[in-house]
Amino acid sequence: MVFDPMSHGKLYLLGDAAHIVPPMSAKGIHLALHDAEVFARAVIRHATEGDSRLLDTYSETCLPHIWNYQAFATWITDTMHNAGSALPEGDFKKRIARAELQRQFASESANKLFSELTAGTN
Template structure:
């Protein structure tokens, strides 16, 4: 769960891609969450339901002539990783510094390197987002490599709690420190 204030949170529940929100009434969602967590879960009002494609997209290069792509126009990460705004702000900072250098100092190197600078950072977080999405969303799907994948996911999750190095890496990536 991703906290959204004192009394709210955001949960992602994997469902078939062809489903619609109408096929998921509140009671079905709470029942499915309880089944997946293996325990009763506190229920409440569900204020928003969406079917969200879990996809990664990166456009490279992120510029063409005087056109520069920033944020979702240049790359999309699955919402599970919560890195969309982080990457958009990074792009914006790199771009703003490049524009300021061009205007104040006549130095266009930042604009020339904009795409390469951003893409190094983006691919690091795309790898994190793909790993996290794979871990959380495909691990329980029996049609996706069955019990083998489920046990690999369990081992990866347990490593987050038993290995200081794995925990530190996950924390740094989650916080956007790398």
């Protein structure tokens, strides 16, 4: 779930109040800290310079980052759950998920992207 916009008047949503990610991805704190940094910079600019542009664009600044990690969180959760599926009808999904995981070891590019997303540097 992602709230868009992440603000209403003088109310600003940060972290889990604005977006929930599957816990398997371990991105909740990463996204919350990103929101807090963006919001803090905006508040400081508004308080010291009277410039509200960063507050006005808070959602537009945060949402692309959030959706990038929502996509990663959904992918890693689905992949991990499907890779161990014991359901007979889940054999196709299991094989796809295992191929996805194998790609992380076989492809330097896939491994690099996975590492960046896991570390929160992408």
